Amino acid sequence: MVTAGLPPAPRYGAGALADLPTSVLAALGVPGAANVLDLPERPRACVLLIDGLGWELLREYGADAPYLASLAAEGRVLTAGFPATTATSLASLGTGLPPGEHGLVGIQFAVPGVNGLLYCLKWRAEDADPAVVQPHPTAYERAAAAGVSVSYVASGAYRGSGLSLATARGAGYVAADSLGQLVAEAERALAEADRAYVTVYHSDLDSTGHRFGAGSPHWRHQLRFVDLLAERLAAVLPPGTSMYVTADHGMVNPSERVDADEVPALREGVAELGGEPRARHVYARPGAAGDVLAAWRETLGDKAWVVTREEAVAAGWFGPVAPRMLPRVGDVVAVPDGELAIIAGEAEPLMSRLVGMHGSLLPAEQLVPLLAVHRG
Numbered sequence: 001m002v003t004a005g006l007p008p009a010p011r012y013g014a015g016a017l018a019d020l021p022t023s024v025l026a027a028l029g030v031p032g033a034a035n036v037l038d039l040p041e042r043p044r045a046c047v048l049l050i051d052g053l054g055w056e057l058l059r060e061y062g063a064d065a066p067y068l069a070s071l072a073a074e075g076r077v078l079t080a081g082f083p084a085t086t087a088t089s090l091a092s093l094g095t096g097l098p099p100g101e102h103g104l105v106g107i108q109f110a111v112p113g114v115n116g117l118l119y120c121l122k123w124r125a126e127d128a129d130p131a132v133v134q135p136h137p138t139a140y141e142r143a144a145a146a147g148v149s150v151s152y153v154a155s156g157a158y159r160g161s162g163l164s165l166a167t168a169r170g171a172g173y174v175a176a177d178s179l180g181q182l183v184a185e186a187e188r189a190l191a192e193a194d195r196a197y198v199t200v201y202h203s204d205l206d207s208t209g210h211r212f213g214a215g216s217p218h219w220r221h222q223l224r225f226v227d228l229l230a231e232r233l234a235a236v237l238p239p240g241t242s243m244y245v246t247a248d249h250g251m252v253n254p255s256e257r258v259d260a261d262e263v264p265a266l267r268e269g270v271a272e273l274g275g276e277p278r279a280r281h282v283y284a285r286p287g288a289a290g291d292v293l294a295a296w297r298e299t300l301g302d303k304a305w306v307v308t309r310e311e312a313v314a315a316g317w318f319g320p321v322a323p324r325m326l327p328r329v330g331d332v333v334a335v336p337d338g339e340l341a342i343i344a345g346e347a348e349p350l351m352s353r354l355v356g357m358h359g360s361l362l363p364a365e366q367l368v369p370l371l372a373v374h375r376g
Contacts, residue, residue, distance in 0.1 A: 006305055007335070007361040009316035010079035010098075017080050017368060018092035018319075020047070020246060021139035025096075027242065028197060030146040033096075037076075040374065044196040044241040046186060048233060049093065050226055051086060052206030052358070054250020055367035057214055064220045065227035067234075071245065071371035079366045080249045082317040083107075083279030083359040086206070087120035087163055089248030093199075094138045094167035098319025102134050104166065105318060106275045106359075109328045110283055117274050123162030130166035140197065141170030149193030153185045154201040171199065179229050187236040196241075202229060206251070209356035214251040219356075230371075239376030247368040249358045254278070254341035258300065261346040265295040274330060276351060277341035279359030281330030289331040296334055304342070305335045305361075317361065335360050 010016045019036040024045045026035035053068075055077050062069030081092050081099055083106050091097075091104035099105050108117040114128050123130075140150045152168045156175030164173065174189065176182045182200055189198045205222050212218040230245055237243055260266040260273060267273075269288030274281035284292040289308070297306045312333040313321050321329070336342060337360070343352035358365045 006307070006311075006315050010081045010319070010361075010366060012081070012098045012316070012319040015076075015078055016092070016098065017078050017089055017246065017248070018096055018098050020078065020244065020370065021093055022096040024197065024244070025139055025143055028143060028146075028148055028195060030143055030148065033142070037370070039244075040242065042240055042242045042374070043194060044190050044238065045198070046190060046233070046237065046241060046243040047093070047199045048230060048243060048245045049199060049201045050205055050230075050245065050247050051201070051203040052209050052214075052249065052251050052356075053226065053247035053369065054364060055369045056364045057250055058369055061215065061220060061223060064223045067227050067231040068245065068369075068371060071373065072369060075369050075371040077367050078246065078370050080247075080368050081319070082361060083275060084249035084361070084365040085276060085279065085359045086248050090163065090167040091134060093248070094140065095134070095136050096139050097136060100313070100318035100321030100325055102136055103322070103325040103328060104134060105325070105328045106279060106281055108274045108276070109281055110272060110274060112327055117272055120163050125160065125162045125165055128162060130162050130169070133162070134166035138168065138170045140168060143197045144170050147195060149189070149196045151185075151189035151196070151198045152201070153182055153189065153198060155203065168199070179225060179232075182229065183232045183236060186233060190241055191238050200233065202226065209251045210354045211356075213253045213355040215253070216355075234373045237373065237375040241375045243373040243375075245369065245371040245373075250365045250367060251356045251358045252278075252360075252362070252364050253356050254336070255339040256303075257341045257343050257352075259343050259345045259352070261344050263299060265299045266342075268292070268295060273344055273347065276357070276359050277343050277354075278336055278357045278365065280334040280342050282332035282334060284331040293332050296332055300334065300340070300342075302337070303340045304337055307333050309333065337362070
């Protein structure tokens with residue numbers, strides 16, 4: 001298997017996003033949880049997940065986020081996991097497992113028994129049972145079983161979605177559709193129990209970056225609001241609470257695009273094109289995997305790492321891969337380097353028009369902050 005020359009795998013078990021929930025559980029006194037990140041023991045924990053706030057972006061635009069930048073001075077860096085995308089990272093943060101174990105290996109991927117690809121952002125529970133797609137107990141279920149009060153504070157639009165049920169089951173879902181509501185509901189949830197685990201999720205920075213680009217004026221103004229959210233949330237933490245600010249991925253603005261729907265070589269022998277422009281799962285028709293691999297390698301050249309399923313697994317990109325999850329990984333996995341995005345203009349018109357993107361193994365997409373505030 002060819003693994004030389006490939007980008008490094010995320011630091012599963014030694015500093016990845018999946019290590020945060022288990023470490024929080026250990027700090028809360030939940031039996032059997034491994035405190036990989038050596039978090040201090042506290043009766044309450046609050047995780048603020050800012051969608052799209054990559055470590056490199058925070059360092060570059062710290063002037064627009066003075067409070068977060070002040071925390072970053074003593075903060076740590078985690079790797080998101082592969083692919084560096086919201087659905088995968090939410091599952092890692094929800095379960096404490098790497099993608100190869102929890103099985104959400106991208107924004108859209110093949111699931112045996114499900115017709116077509118499962119598109120996580122429009123996943124209806126009636127179309128694919130979340131407890132089957134992601135069968136492991138969540139960190140929230142483990143905390144609740146140990147007597148911890150568990151809440152998940154996020155937009156009401158995500159309540160009851162397949163993705164939420166797969167990644168956050170076990171937590172009381174609290175709908176909050178403004179910054180003020182996020183702070184107020186988190187404050188209430190933390191204060192009403194002696195032991196509490198509260199996750200606060202905010203997605204607007206990511207959506208702004210997708211539409212206008214990371215680092216754009218629109219994105220930088222949104223970062224200022226995110227900074228205020230973190231500062232206000234820190235101000236209302238009750239004694240005995242640790243707050244951890246992190247993200248699910250970073251973001252880049254690719255300047256070059258290859259449209260798979262306009263390049264016959266990238267569609268020949270392909271049954272389904274999954275993933276997203278910065279991390280593609282390519283599912284081949286029976287008997288065509290070798291030809292698909294050769295065509296993708298020849299077409300993309302040195303602008304992407306193009307490997308077989310077996311090579312991606314051997315390189316550790318997904319962490320340990322459970323046998324039942326293996327078919328979810330593409331026969332071919334294509335990961336752009338540098339400025340490339342592999343779009344599908346006809347099949348994915350909205351995704352293809354995005355300015356900011358993420359998913360790859362490059363530091364700008366992989367590295368996310370772990371910032372801490374401790375009260376009492």
